[in-house]
Amino acid sequence: MNITDRRRILGPSNAKPLIFEKPESSEQEVQQPQEKSNVENESMYIKNGLVSNANGSSYLELKNGELSEQCTILLTSVYGPRPSRGAFSSKASLSVQFKEVTIEKIPSGELKEICNFLSNIFSAVINLERYPKSGIDIFLSLVQNPTTSDEGNLQPIIAACVNGITLALADAGIEIFDTVSAGTYKRNVVAFSKNGTEVVGLWKDKEDDTENNILNVIESCKESYLKNRKVIIEYLIRSRDADI
Amino acid sequence: MTDSIELRPISFHPDVLARIAPDLSMQRHLSLGLRPSLRSFEEFRNVEISDGGLSFASKSDIDRKGNNILGSNVLKCGKTMVVTSITGGIVEENISGSYVDDESAESSNGADRLSRFGQIYPVVEVERGRVGAPTDEEMTLSQRLHDCVLHSGLIPKKALDVAVGIRSTDSEGSSSILYPDEEESALSSGLKSRRKWTYVLYAKIQVFSRDGPLFEICWNSLIYALKTTQLPRAFVDERTADLKIPVSMRGRSATIRETFDIICDASKFQPLRLNEENVAFASNFAIIDIDPEAELPKDGDEMQVDQGSSVLLADIQGEAEEASVFSTISVISSESGRLKHFKVVGGSSNASIENLKKSLNLARLRASDLSAKASNGAR
């Protein structure tokens, strides 16, 4: 810490972070729930419109397996279309920001990559021509993240982000071409649109060792995509009907 | 087609009026005996709290890798949601006296009292769809929270002391940890007296759906989070327990003391002991003058509002109130009425003694309500 941040109250500079004793039995036990988490035990809780000062927002709670502690909580808010400054543009510009609310575990380089990946997907999905001279900003807040840093597997989070953004955009009433969703398989995330006939994004982790056949990966991801998509659409239709 | 011309005054939808002329919208509401939020004048918003299951101590299953949250709280007040997480660090206090840190400098200035109390270092972030440096509001909030915690004497300094245990490994390779306060046995008390560590507490406060002044909401959330805070037991390994390395540098010899690796016990923790009588909750009030000019035309005398020319509003919320109110009161009061913080901004309205008294009373009632919630939530 060489530059002092005068805008925040930082506390004593010689403080050291808490180091917890490493449990010895970690290796096997930690791996197992991840293997299980793929399709069958996953459950999703959705609530739209929690953030009142955003144009649209979604709250996603993903439970991997039966353990209630293993829970990913993601809050997505969409701001805009807001005025953008500078040159006239006939289309909206899109930005995606990702932030961890409680514990910061993901290295910032990876965060940038995720944001890039997501904004590429949604630039293709949002009907940007409808919103001239404006910017649409998407903010992702990861409230709880059960995975640990050293494993570095971000796929469940990326998939949750895609689903969360789609829900938030639908809540905001921003025009999107399709209910985009993502499915995961091992270390891959694939985002589809048009009922799985088009791939809009593919995230392949560097540590992926087993699967080399890309088509197989896509097929496996599609399975979980279709499931996610169904849940999202059901929620959108149901919550709308309930409101009327 | 008839030729009649319909004369219709321009009228605006309430939402539009609230945006273009918030003060007018506010006055119209007040003249009806209501506030723009449709609450009555002295009505507070309901508060829901939970610990959110974020902290490591709240988990039954131990997968504590990377989770160093010691206490947490999720508070919902109306639509506003505050997520507070308390993390910690350990700092070694130098008790040799050669180095005077900020706090002891302060205490020598006559603020003796403060040196007995612990601090917390809060960072407030308000989600508002922007990135970049913290805003004024975030900075002032953090500073106010920090100052109020320190000055209210909420955390006794003793509560932050680390009772360092020693892990000893016997000849068979099995290790055991001894804590000074658990076993009065032959634990080397020498270490304890020579070295002193204290916990440092950080709070990260994330606000969603900002809908009015935040200090009070953040404060309450912080208090709730502190009440759930558990400090892990910490120990040092016996093998590294006491090392001194003599070095000589440019002709001068000095003794560098080995910095210990303090390791936290992942299974043992104790609650942070707060000064219970200093636990207090915050509430805010606004004083606003009723402008007779802006009142809606009355149908009959029964609509007459029997208020004086200025009214006290509890728990400021919404754009119309925030933008048209210039006189505010912020109170941190305990259940029993012990005042911890009191701030009045005079503004343009008359902050009369009656209004101040009334606000203090309401703040006390509010505090007892909130503190009842804490004990319910703690279970």
Added chain:
Amino acid sequence: MVYYAQSARSAYPGQLICPSYELEKGPDSQKVIRYIAGAGVAEQDYELNGQNILALTATVVGEIKFDEKTKEAVPSAGVAEPKEGEIEETVSTEDEKHYIVSVTDKRQDGQAVNADFANNLPREGDIVLARVTRISQQRANVEILAVENKTTPVDSGVGSNGTGVVAAGGGSGGATFSVSQASSDLGETFRGLISSRDVRATDRDKVKIIESFRPGDIVRAQVISLGDGSNYHLSTARNDLGVVFAKACNGAGGMMYAIDWQTMIAPSTGFTEARKCAKPF
């Protein structure tokens, strides 16, 4: 089964609504039905059963509506060049119909104001309410607060970003430039300008901005163009456009009311000030 006759359904983004062309077979004639994408609907290439078709899909959550459109109102491009051979044969007997397909949220129908600002950005012709922020000899700068009879943006304003003068907690987020450049630089509201030639319809060259607007006034104005990158261009050259709310003495005095189209009076003091007022009726 023709698509436009179907009962109203709920739609989600990406849902197929109908193809862009359809042939309706009556007992003795054939009609070509053309569907045009309206609000909340987009035309896309869609692969269905191994075949690529041009179809209309929903882009928001809401209810599907079909509105018949008279021929004149439709751009004639589609009429001039029939695409399929089949249609060509029946040109002589064809009766073409046009439907505008839109997806709207039922909750927000019939409301004067809805929360859906996203799809109601100011457009040419819209009436907006704006606050004057700065005046000069040539123009008045304004910030657009609301599109009239449509909506107010939810994600701007004091409540969400803490701008403005706020006593409690010192929330002056956007007010100080040096500290929070990000927010004040980007701004939270759409800006516009009213050039002196657009203040009123007559005597355009003699308009003095200072006698028409003051900073802080709320102005009802019409969007004449999307303008450049930063400003919408607005006009008040109509009887029902102009200042609707103003305070006397640059905001220090009380509310003023229009007594004619260029004078406002403060009832509490009796002072009058010059403004370009909107007709209050």
